[in-house]
Every structure is written in structure tokens, then in C-alpha cells.
Amino acid sequence: MTERLESREKVTGAARYAFEYPVENVAYAAAVQASVGRGEVVAVDADSVLALPGVLAVLSHENAPKLHDPPDGELALFQSRTVSYRGQFVAVVVGETLETAREGARRLRVEYAAESPDVRLRTDHPDLYKPDKVNPTFPADTEQGEPEDAYGCSAVRVDVTYTTPAEHNNPMEPHTTLAQWNDDGLTLYDSTQGASSVQNIIARVFGLDRTQVRVVSPHVGGGFGSKGSPRPNVVIAAMAARAVGRPVKFAVPRQQMYATTGYRTPTIQRFRVGADSDGRLNAVLHDVVEQTSTVKEFAEQTATPTRVMYQAPHRRTSHRLVALDVPTPSWMRAPGETPGMYALESVMDELAVATGVDPIELRIRNEPDRDPENGLPFSSRNLVACLQEGAERFGWAGRDPAPRARREGRKLVGMGVAASTYPAYMAPNRATARAEPDGTFTIRIAAADIGTGARTTLALIAAETLKADLGDVRVEIGDSSLPKATVAGGSSGTAGWGTAVVRACEALRAELNGGLPAEGLEVSADTTEEVKAREAFSRHAFGAQFAEVEVDADTGEVRVRRMLGVFAAGRIINPVTARSQFIGGMTMGIGMALMEESVMDREFGDYLNRDLAQYHVPSCADVRDVDAVWVEESDPHLNPMGAKGIGEIGIVGAAAAVGNAVHHATGVRVRSLPITPATLVPRL
Amino acid sequence: MNNATTPVHADITLVVNGQEHRLNVDTRASLLDVLRETLGLTGSKKGCDHGQCGACTILIDGRRANGCLALAVAHDGADIVTVEGLAQGDQLSPIQRAFIEQDAFQCGYCTPGQLCSATGMLDEVARGWPSVVTDDLGSDPVLNDDEIRERMSGNLCRCGAYVGIVAAVKQAAQDREAAEA
Numbered sequence: 001m002t003e004r005l006e007s008r009e010k011v012t013g014a015a016r017y018a019f020e021y022p023v024e025n026v027a028y029a030a031a032v033q034a035s036v037g038r039g040e041v042v043a044v045d046a047d048s049v050l051a052l053p054g055v056l057a058v059l060s061h062e063n064a065p066k067l068h069d070p071p072d073g074e075l076a077l078f079q080s081r082t083v084s085y086r087g088q089f090v091a092v093v094v095g096e097t098l099e100t101a102r103e104g105a106r107r108l109r110v111e112y113a114a115e116s117p118d119v120r121l122r123t124d125h126p127d128l129y130k131p132d133k134v135n136p137t138f139p140a141d142t143e144q145g146e147p148e149d150a151y152g153c154s155a156v157r158v159d160v161t162y163t164t165p166a167e168h169n170n171p172m173e174p175h176t177t178l179a180q181w182n183d184d185g186l187t188l189y190d191s192t193q194g195a196s197s198v199q200n201i202i203a204r205v206f207g208l209d210r211t212q213v214r215v216v217s218p219h220v221g222g223g224f225g226s227k228g229s230p231r232p233n234v235v236i237a238a239m240a241a242r243a244v245g246r247p248v249k250f251a252v253p254r255q256q257m258y259a260t261t262g263y264r265t266p267t268i269q270r271f272r273v274g275a276d277s278d279g280r281l282n283a284v285l286h287d288v289v290e291q292t293s294t295v296k297e298f299a300e301q302t303a304t305p306t307r308v309m310y311q312a313p314h315r316r317t318s319h320r321l322v323a324l325d326v327p328t329p330s331w332m333r334a335p336g337e338t339p340g341m342y343a344l345e346s347v348m349d350e351l352a353v354a355t356g357v358d359p360i361e362l363r364i365r366n367e368p369d370r371d372p373e374n375g376l377p378f379s380s381r382n383l384v385a386c387l388q389e390g391a392e393r394f395g396w397a398g399r400d401p402a403p404r405a406r407r408e409g410r411k412l413v414g415m416g417v418a419a420s421t422y423p424a425y426m427a428p429n430r431a432t433a434r435a436e437p438d439g440t441f442t443i444r445i446a447a448a449d450i451g452t453g454a455r456t457t458l459a460l461i462a463a464e465t466l467k468a469d470l471g472d473v474r475v476e477i478g479d480s481s482l483p484k485a486t487v488a489g490g491s492s493g494t495a496g497w498g499t500a501v502v503r504a505c506e507a508l509r510a511e512l513n514g515g516l517p518a519e520g521l522e523v524s525a526d527t528t529e530e531v532k533a534r535e536a537f538s539r540h541a542f543g544a545q546f547a548e549v550e551v552d553a554d555t556g557e558v559r560v561r562r563m564l565g566v567f568a569a570g571r572i573i574n575p576v577t578a579r580s581q582f583i584g585g586m587t588m589g590i591g592m593a594l595m596e597e598s599v600m601d602r603e604f605g606d607y608l609n610r611d612l613a614q615y616h617v618p619s620c621a622d623v624r625d626v627d628a629v630w631v632e633e634s635d636p637h638l639n640p641m642g643a644k645g646i647g648e649i650g651i652v653g654a655a656a657a658v659g660n661a662v663h664h665a666t667g668v669r670v671r672s673l674p675i676t677p678a679t680l681v682p683r684l
Numbered sequence: 685m686n687n688a689t690t691p692v693h694a695d696i697t698l699v700v701n702g703q704e705h706r707l708n709v710d711t712r713a714s715l716l717d718v719l720r721e722t723l724g725l726t727g728s729k730k731g732c733d734h735g736q737c738g739a740c741t742i743l744i745d746g747r748r749a750n751g752c753l754a755l756a757v758a759h760d761g762a763d764i765v766t767v768e769g770l771a772q773g774d775q776l777s778p779i780q781r782a783f784i785e786q787d788a789f790q791c792g793y794c795t796p797g798q799l800c801s802a803t804g805m806l807d808e809v810a811r812g813w814p815s816v817v818t819d820d821l822g823s824d825p826v827l828n829d830d831e832i833r834e835r836m837s838g839n840l841c842r843c844g845a846y847v848g849i850v851a852a853v854k855q856a857a858q859d860r861e862a863a864e865a
Contacts, residue, residue, distance in 0.1 A: 011783050012727070012776070013725070013726070013768045017793065053690055171791070171842055172794045172843075173729070219792065221731075254734065450791055576787050583845075587844025587846065612737050613736045617842060620837045620850065
């Protein structure tokens with residue numbers, strides 16, 4: 001049991017986040033968003049704002065420097081007149097103080113030639129298309145057998161459409177950059193999940209050599225995917241700092257985050273599942289419709305979990321996108337798995353009801369003996385163990401399967417279950433391990449700790465490999481000047497960074513056999529070849545989520561009384577931070593189930609609810625008895641730690657477990673998230 | 685749109701974590717921004733700047749408040765405690781210790797607000813102030829889990845550390861009782 005290494009800094013306020021670095025002569029940026037949903041900027045009245053005392057610069061397409069090679073439209077700030085969605089940044093005001101910059105931005109008059117935006121996602125949109133691939137590199141469609149025919153011939157058929165709304169990551173720390181140019185290049189104090197990737201991309205945007213950009217981000221106030229790639233704030237801060245010849249800092253105001261820093265696409269998912277009367281699946285068809293923007297394609301891999309979850313000889317998955325005049329969707333905790341498993345696991349519950357088979361037994365009956373689509377063996381798969389362990393702990397055996405069978409006064413009470421899964425990714429990384437002259441060790445890798453506990457976990461991994469005391473191991477992360485590392489994404493940090501740390505530490509130990517030189521000894525590792533040489537396996541973590549809810553029969557208010565997650569994710573390195581990760585994901589799943597929804601303004605574009613008073617995330621009172629445990633899982637085919645990622649699986653299936661519990665409590669099947677009093681009351 | 689183009693400044697005095705500061709503040713500046721940008725006390729966080737997330741929670745004259753909703757100029761003479769003022773030198777306060785022991789945070793960005801909020805909240809309970817979930821308004825509130833959750837709901841945590849936060853507040857409350865006994 002190991003507390004976070006940066007605990008003391010975080011409880012005393014000493015931990016510095018991007019906006020908080022003390023640099024001399026700093027100026028402040030405030031950005032202006034497009035107030036039309038589509039069209040062109042006709043004029044920017046910079047002069048009247050420049051006349052305000054303390055305003056240093058106004059940048060827009062009229063005067064912004066040409067960027068060298070922005071990789072996508074989201075980072076091509078102020079490069080054209082075009083407005084691609086409402087809320088897109090069109091100008092920035094730089095001021096001596098925060099107050100001055102904000103007042104300047106508020107006063108800046110921008111004239112537009114407006115067109116009517118197309119913002120409504122629908123299954124009959126004429127511009128639906130099949131993307132070349134879905135995030136990150138999965139095929140858009142897959143098919144095996146004769147799914148349509150097999151479905152038609154199945155004894156039990158379920159044909160339902162589930163929808164999930166747009167959802168926003170909403171990390172507590174806004175996207176923030178402090179940019180400082182100097183003789184050597186550009187230093188960015190940035191709130192990012194990946195210092196190395198920001199370094200690469202921003203160097204490209206400004207036409208610099210990678211070594212001329214340094215990104216510093218030791219503490220990051222959450223990201224959940226939204227800080228996995230540089231967002232407009234980085235370019236704005238760097239461009240503004242160059243324009244005024246001073247360091248500039250820019251934190252995206254909460255209200256502006258909803259259009260400019262990414263979100264989870266809304267999805268429309270049609271499921272057709274055919275089974276025999278015992279619930280054995282014969283055909284599974286999962287057809288997904290979702291959106292992207294016109295400036296950058298992001299294709300959420302929503303149907304990918306359906307490709308690995310259950311056996312069925314006849315199967316199909318597809319993704320169709322439409323590029324709308326909307327903000328650009330991006331990664332949000334377990335992209336793909338989260339909306340896809342919400343739908344799949346709700347459908348499995350419907351099938352359980354339709355066949356009269358217990359939901360846990362139904363899943364066990366459809367357990368595949370190898371990956372059902374690619375045919376590879378699973379490196380390990382303990383879904384059944386999670387379901388059984390959870391059933392035992394949660395008291396599933398006493399559950400009357402009849403819906404609406406348990407009432408306590410005004411409260412209808414029910415229990416639901418859902419499976420979860422997440423791939424065990426691993427990517428090449430570099431790390432160094434150094435034996436210091438004083439007998440301590442320093443590990444260096446440009447990893448990120450966005451609250452995951454990565455710093456602590458890497459220290460534990462290093463200490464174990466070096467056979468050293470944890471107190472003698474120092475870990476330096478969150479800086480692009482450290483050995484190049486992948487982003488904190490895809491739940492891959494422990495596997496990818498950890499392997500590089502292990503290999504560096506092993507090499508150091510081997511070299512130390514010759515004794516410790518007076519000046520110390522440093523060795524480095526690069527896992528590129530090791531990752532390439534991995535055997536072919538289907539590698540995934542699995543889990544089971546259980547929820548008990550009470551539904552007020554009069555008001556339709558749903559409260560989660562109890563929730564338990566049981567996970568099989570390889571070896572758990574640090575139980576303290578692992579439990580927090582699982583529970584944190586499940587908590588976000590409660591939000592997804594019951595409250596989170598970004599509502600598109602169909603008339604004018606952009607999301608209507610643009611703050612935390614209108615976009616509801618779970619608060620302390622919403623989260624009662626939530627716990628997470630794990631089953632022992634030994635998997636020799638993963639990485640030297642035997643660990644799978646745990647940052648995302650906690651949210652996967654959580655909303656389905658809650659929704660299935662709501663159905664059990666009320667007899668009402670809600671197929672559109674979130675489940676609110678407004679959707680429930682008319683049907684109770 | 686008004687014609688005021690020149691910032692207006694005012695002289696105020698703030699006592700922050702026991703130290704007096706004489707300041708000339710922009711009348712548009714929030715207490716939060718004065719703490720962070722003028723005094724360099726960046727422990728208090730800005731999550732929403734609209735009083736909706738609680739990351740900026742500080743103690744003003746002993747009561748918890750959102751620093752982002754307080755105009756500095758309106759708090760001349762105030763006595764303020766921020767997260768930097770909770771510990772006694774190197775000695776962490778019971779609530780700070782409990783947050784570490786219960787892993788009541790992940791990214792740490794809401795944590796200063798949670799800590800100040802919990803500090804103020806425990807004091808409110810000690811004074812006998814009820815909350816909306818207090819059953820018996822006639823006697824002193826009992827700080828059970830539901831009371832903690834209700835009273836801490838002004839501080840959002842997107843990492844979802846609430847389970848740890850409730851455990852930490854409970855532990856700190858027990859420490860406080862033990863110390864008083």
C-alpha cells in the first residue's frame with residue numbers, strides 16, 4: 001500500500017500546475033469565439049480594443065502569423081476567415097492583466113457573414129460516410145458469416161437502438177498553457193497528457209526543430225483524454241507570446257472548453273442480436289452512427305468491444321460518420337468501449353429478459369474460447385471469474401428476476417449487472433535509469449501523471465526491478481526533455497512506460513555488477529523492438545459491474561445505492577491508486593448513466609449547456625457506496641510487470657449496470673442516456 | 685457597453701494565512717486572482733471561475749467561500765486562510781493527513797478547495813449548524829456519511845475521489861473529536 005509520492009505537494013498547494021509557474025513579465029491572453037455556426041469572419045475591429053489601456057495585442061486571421069504545418073484544422077488558429085463551428089476561436093486579446101485581457105476580448109467586435117449550420121446527427125443524413133478507419137487504427141466495418149440471414153432465422157431476436165449524448169470530459173483544471181520564447185526556442189508549461197507529443201506537434205506547427213520546444217507538465221489537473229493531444233490553447237499561447245515578445249499564459253475558461261477542447265461524440269447504435277431459446281448467440285449486428293467536425297476527423301471506435309465480447313458465428317459491426325458544423329469530438333475516457341459497451345451490455349440484459357436466462361448465466365453461456373473475430377487466443381480472460389466473484393459479493397443470488405418486484409415505500413429498488421472490457425495496449429517508450437553516487441536511483445521518462453498515480457507506480461516498478469527501497473528511487477516525469485514517452489492514453493501507461501523503466505533498471509543492475517563509478521552510472525532503454533516482437537494474442541482486461549438503484553416512483557429520481565466493480569486487469573502494481581482509478585471510472589459512469597448530456601443548439605450550433613451548473617457531473621452526494629475489487633490474474637503475455645491498464649475500464653459498462661438496474665427496479669427500459677426524471681416519469 | 689476604459693484600482697488590506705498584505709487591486713479582480721496572480725499563492729485553484737466547482741474554496745473570516753465569486757475590493761480587511769495556511773509549519777493538519785491516508789485525491793486540482801471546504805465544514809458542524817439532510821433540527825448534527833456527502837457537495841472532483849474524500853473527512857472528524865476529548 002503506497003501513497004502517492006506527490007501527496008504532500010498536493011495537499012499543501014505546493015504542486016504547480018501550468019498556469020502557476022512564476023515567470024517574469026508575464027502577459028495574459030483571452031480568446032474570442034465565433035458567434036455564428038458557420039460562415040466567414042468579415043471584419044475584426046482590433047483598433048478599438050488596442051486603444052484600451054493595457055491591451056498589448058489583438059490577433060486574428062487579419063494579422064496572425066502564418067503557421068508552418070498545423071496537422072489539422074483544430075490547430076490552424078487564425079489561418080483563414082472560415083468559421084467551421086460556433087465557438088471556434090477566431091481571435092485572441094493579450095493584456096497586461098487577466099482583467100484587461102478579458103475585457104478586451106469581451107469588447108472585440110467581430111463581423112461575420114453567417115450561414116446556417118448543419119448540426120443535427122441523424123441516421124438518414126445524406127452525407128453519412130464510412131471512415132477509412134476508426135480510432136486509432138481499427139477497421140470501420142467487420143463481418144463474418146451471414147449475419148442478416150442468421151439474425152432472421154434466430155429463435156429469439158432483439159432489434160433495438162440505443163443512443164448516447166455528447167459528453168464532455170471536464171477535467172477540473174482547464175486546458176492551460178504558459179508559453180515563453182527565448183533564444184533556444186519555445187518553453188511551454190502545459191496541461192497535457194503527453195509532453196513528448198506536444199513537443200513534436202507544436203514544433204511542426206511553428207516550423208521548429210523538436211529540440212527547440214520544451215514542454216513542462218509535472219502536475220496535470222485531470223484530462224480523461226481531452227489533454228491527450230495539444231488543443232488550441234497551446235498554439236494561442238505560443239503565438240501570442242511571440243507577438244508581444246513576452247511570456248503569455250492562457251487558461252481556456254470553463255465555458256469555452258465545451259467547444260474547443262474535445263468531447264465524446266453522440267452515438268446512435270442499432271443492435272440486432274439473434275439467439276436460440278437458451279440465449280446462445282447466433283448473430284450480432286452492431287451498426288453505429290456518430291459525428292465528427294468538418295475541420296478534423298475523429299471516428300470513435302464504438303463497435304469495437306462487440307468484436308471481442310461474445311461468441312456468435314454470424315456477426316457484423318459498422319461505423320458511419322457525418323461531418324457536421326460542430327466542435328471536434330475527441331477522446332474521452334475509454335472512447336469506443338464506453339458508449340459501445342453501454343449499448344451492448346444493455347442489449348444483453350434485454351436478451352436475458354427475452355430468454356428468461358439470468359444475466360450472469362447468459363454472459364457465461366456466450367463466453368468465447370478465443371477472440372471471436374480475429375481468432376487469436378486471449379492472453380488471459382477472466383470475465384467469468386469477475387461475474388462470479390461480483391455476484392457473490394453483491395448478493396446477486398437472492399435477486400428476483402422479475403422487474404418492479406421490490407418496493408420500499410416510494411422507492412422502487414432493482415439490481416443490474418454489466419460486463420466491462422478494455423484493450424491492454426502497449427507502445428514503444430524510452431527511459432533512463434541512473435545510479436547516483438550516493439546510492440540512490442533516478443528514473444527519467446517523459447510520462448505524465450494526470451492523477452492516475454503513474455509517478456508512484458513507476459517508482460514501485462523501478463524499486464522492484466532494482467531491488468531498492470522505494471525511498472531511494474526518484475522518478476522524473478512530465479517534461480519533454482526526458483526520454484521520449486507515449487501519451488497517458490489508452491490505459492497504456494503502466495504497460496508502455498513501465499516496460500521501458502524495467503528494461504532500463506535491468507540494464508543498470510547488470511552494469512552495476514562491475515561496481516558503481518564515482519560519478520554514478522546511467523543506462524537507457526528503448527522498447528521499440530520488444531513491442532514489435534510481441535507474440536500475437538488478443539489482450540484485454542475484463543470486469544463486471546454491479547449496481548443497485550432506487551427509483552422514486554413519484555419523481556423518477558434515480559439514486560445509486562450501491563455499486564461494485566470486479567476487475568481482471570493483470571497484476572495490480574499499487575492497490576491504493578488502482579482502487580481509486582477503478583472507483584473514479586465507475587463514478588464517471590454514474591454521471592454518464594444519470595446526468596451527463598451536452599445539448600446541441602440545433603438553431604445556432606455549439607453546445608447549449610456550457611458550464612458546470614448546466615452540465616452535471618457527479619457530486620459527493622451522488623456517490624454513495626461504491627467499491628472496486630479485483631481478481632488475481634497472472635498473464636505472462638503482457639509485459640514484464642504482468643499488468644494491464646486500469647485507467648479506463650472502470651467507466652466501461654458502468655452506465656449499463658445502472659440502466660439495467662433501473663429496468664429491474666421499474667420495468668422501464670430506457671434506451672437513451674442519460675436516464676433522468678424527465679425520461680422516466682411519463683413511463684413509471 | 686460602458687465607456688469605462690481605464691482600470692480602476694483601490695487600496696485594500698488583506699491578512700492571508702496570518703500575514704498582512706497592503707495591495708492596490710484592480711476593482712475587477714477576484715480574490716482568487718489576487719491570491720494567485722498578485723500574491724503568488726497558487727494553491728487555490730481556478731476550475732470554473734463561476735462558483736460552480738469549488739476548487740477555489742478558501743476561508744474568509746473563518747467561513748468557507750468561493751474565492752472566484754469574491755471581488756477583492758469588497759473584502760478590505762478580511763482574514764483569509766488558503767490551503768497554504770492549513771498546515772502548522774511542516775505539521776500537516778488532520779484533514780490534510782487524512783486526505784493522504786485515504787487517497788482522497790488523484791489529479792489534486794480540486795484538493796485545495798476540498799481541504800479548505802472540509803476545514804470550514806467541520807467547524808460548521810461543531811457549531812451545530814444543520815444541513816438539508818439533518819433529521820433532527822433540535823439537537824446537534826451527527827456527522828454521518830450522508831451529512832459529509834451533502835456538506836461536501838459544493839466541491840466537485842472529476843477524478844471521482846468522493847469515496848476517499850468522505851472517508852478522509854470522517855477520519856479527520858474523529859481525530860478532531862479525539863483531540864477535544
